[in-house]
Amino acid sequence: MSRPLIARIHPAALQNNLAVARRHAGDARIMAVIKANGYGHGLRRAARALWDADGFAVMSLEEAGHLRDLGWDKPILLLEGMFDVAELAACEAQRVTLVVHHAEQIAMLEQAHPVSPFPVFLKLNSGMNRLGFKPQDFHASLARLTACVNVSEITLMSHFATADGAAGVSGQLEIIQAVFSDLDHPVSLANSAALLRYRATRRDWVRPGIMLYGASPFAGENAHALDLQPAMTLSSRIIAVQTLASGEALGYGASYIADRPMRVGVVACGYADGYPRHAGTGTPILVNGQRTRTLGRVSMDMLCADLTDIPGAGVGALVVLWGEGLPVEAVAAAAGTISYELLCAVAQRVPMSEGT
Numbered sequence: 001m002s003r004p005l006i007a008r009i010h011p012a013a014l015q016n017n018l019a020v021a022r023r024h025a026g027d028a029r030i031m032a033v034i035k036a037n038g039y040g041h042g043l044r045r046a047a048r049a050l051w052d053a054d055g056f057a058v059m060s061l062e063e064a065g066h067l068r069d070l071g072w073d074k075p076i077l078l079l080e081g082m083f084d085v086a087e088l089a090a091c092e093a094q095r096v097t098l099v100v101h102h103a104e105q106i107a108m109l110e111q112a113h114p115v116s117p118f119p120v121f122l123k124l125n126s127g128m129n130r131l132g133f134k135p136q137d138f139h140a141s142l143a144r145l146t147a148c149v150n151v152s153e154i155t156l157m158s159h160f161a162t163a164d165g166a167a168g169v170s171g172q173l174e175i176i177q178a179v180f181s182d183l184d185h186p187v188s189l190a191n192s193a194a195l196l197r198y199r200a201t202r203r204d205w206v207r208p209g210i211m212l213y214g215a216s217p218f219a220g221e222n223a224h225a226l227d228l229q230p231a232m233t234l235s236s237r238i239i240a241v242q243t244l245a246s247g248e249a250l251g252y253g254a255s256y257i258a259d260r261p262m263r264v265g266v267v268a269c270g271y272a273d274g275y276p277r278h279a280g281t282g283t284p285i286l287v288n289g290q291r292t293r294t295l296g297r298v299s300m301d302m303l304c305a306d307l308t309d310i311p312g313a314g315v316g317a318l319v320v321l322w323g324e325g326l327p328v329e330a331v332a333a334a335a336g337t338i339s340y341e342l343l344c345a346v347a348q349r350v351p352m353s354e355g356t
């Protein structure tokens, strides 16, 4: 038998979550975000399950190429656009839609000689201050793109910094509405959090990511309550059991000391598999379907689970690190991070398979 750690991807969950996005989107078209290898679920696997989307958003041309190889004929949005003029030939070959977010990219488009013009998403920086043109520069940029023979349809886009939090979208939305008000172009604003919470952000295209993978974008609201199903279950097994007397230490740094007689299960999963090393004692974990806690430091290939109250669990017992029965958000919170990072970080050495 091989090492028992495996990431199972659930296509039915991806499909369910797309349907939830569709319900919230109404008439808006869905640009399913599958960057970062489909948030760690595998680009092709995610794409096949989300095939009913109206477009896919990726970060690299390589990802776009994989989608075209699969036979994807609908739009592919390149979220950071092109990085230099030389890349435009490959962009044309993959028929990508370019995000244009700074003046140099407009100059590249003006200098290029494509056979057919590019559809573009022109990005407004409405307050996130990462990518996009400032409100005062937006109209001039749009005028340049409109005049450029190498540009076809222009969609207006912006991105929210705090759609998942208390600040919400109102501040940015006010700026967006002011800048876009007299413009007659399609508009794309909403990420998952905005799509789920703010109807006013659902315009012509929405851009859900994390919700498609079954995780909640909100700190206080669980995915189940949003009708979302986890698309990845990371599971393993107990490979050894230790009995500790009160006062005995466990693992590297001897950071955990048993405060009573304990049974400890050693799980085949560690930080080299993508499990967060910052997840301290008390991180939730399922053994034989029962919720318990991790103990001590996560090491490279192993971590420990408290079996004291699960007497039936021995070597070979099934462990769920996250997924069905244990939201990845709960593990992320215990590790001081977000679900996105854990999903994207599942290591190459972890076998991935499709299944229910």
Ligand SMILES: *Cc1c(COP(=O)(O)O)cnc(C)c1O
Pocket (backbone or CB within 6 Å): 033, 035, 079, 159, 190, 191, 192, 193, 207, 208, 209, 210, 211, 217
């Ligand atoms: C990643 C990304 C999204 C998706 O965000 P989620 O929070 O995962 O829904 C949407 N738009 C842009 C520009 C992105 O980079």
